[in-house]
Amino acid sequence: MDERALIRSLVPVLGAAATADDCATIQHGGEWLVLSTDMLHETTDFPAGMTDREIGWMAAAVTISDIAAMGARPVALLLATGLDRPERLAGITAGALECCRFYGCDLAGGDTDAHTELTIVSTGLGTAVRPVRRSGARPGDLICVTGYLGGAQAALSGYDRFWERLIAPRPRVAAGLALNEAGATAMMDISDGLALTLHDMLAVNGCGFAVETARLPLPEGVPEGEGREFALYGGGDFELLFTVPPEHFPVTGVDATAIGLVVDEQDVTADGAPLPARGYMHLWKE
Ligand SMILES: Nc1ncnc2c1ncn2[C@@H]1O[C@H](COP(=O)(O)OP(=O)(O)O)[C@@H](O)[C@H]1O
Ligand SMILES: Cc1ncc(C[n+]2csc(CCOP(=O)(O)OP(=O)(O)O)c2C)c(N)n1
Ligand SMILES: [Mg+2]
Ligand SMILES: [Mg+2]
Ligand SMILES: [Mg+2]
Incomplete structure (x- = not known):
């Protein structure tokens, strides 16, 4: 079983829209809110040699990238960290904050837990007047x-x-x-x-x-x-x-x-x- 096949199995349960784009989209007032969440693990996502600060940057960056992919402006990020060692939180947070600041995004909260493998979930919010979707390509483009x-x-x-x-x-x-x-x-x-x-x-x-x-x-x-x-x-x-x-x-x-x-x-x-x-x-x- 691979990730794409598993995600496809959600379509009959959640509907096609839930898995159709880099972000979920919600109409709010005169604009759209876009929302994305991504989970990263030490063994699969953080090559040996990365510092905690670099890990924090990467965790924020992957989510901000999904907001960018909608043609949206990043607004806020939440960072949930499952820590194998508590002393890693400071470096991870510093790196995520650096990335958020670079892109004008607020690191607005998160969650902290103990976990056997370092696991970070970053959840981001952005806004766009009209998001660009994965669908919409036309022959000749x-x-x-x-x-x-x-x-x-x-x-x-x-x-x-x-x-x-x-x-x-x-x-x-x-x-x-x-x-x-x-x-x-x-x-x-x-x-x-x-x-x-x-x-x-x-x-x-x-x-x-x-x-x-x-x-x-x-x-x-x-x-x-x-x-x-x-x-x-x-x-x-x-x-x-x-x-x-x-x-x-x-x-x-x-x-x-x-x-x-x-x-x-x-x-x-x-x-x-x-x-x-x-x-x-x-x-x-x-
Ligand atoms: N467990 C899940 N429940 C609901 N939607 C999911 C789940 N996993 C992935 N998706 C959705 O499936 C789509 C593809 O996910 P993913 O490949 O992770 O996208 P991306 O690479 O842009 O982060 C996205 O719209 C995502 O929100
Ligand atoms: C061991 C390792 N392989 C590859 C990469 C490069 N890398 C960083 S994030 C990523 C893919 C994104 O991860 P995924 O969980 O698939 O996130 P999504 O596609 O949902 O954005 C890759 C390939 C890496 N950082 N470490
Ligand atoms: Mg992926
Ligand atoms: Mg994406
Ligand atoms: Mg993802």
């Missing part, structure tokens, strides 16, 4: 990504100069807001690799995604074949994947690359061949 892909996986594979990229994700909040303003039709963040993310988009759109691998922005100094594997199937980059009508791209102030086209045929392809839904996923033993 460009498929684009911000920044470059594969850096976090390059670090995990021994390319030490990408270490910062792995441990200190930089949510693309300003880009998300600008892309919303510029008319992006669909958006999500790339936490689990480009291929899996495109398949997540496919699941909620009535069209398909055709990518050209020669266009992928890759980690500099990594051999091209390896860099492409990292970009397609490695997790932890936290860039934005979005679709946008060609006449609205590029967007001033947003570092992004067009990597393909939204097409009628409901499939994800790379260079014309089906792209497998492979990437970073949590698994359970059968």
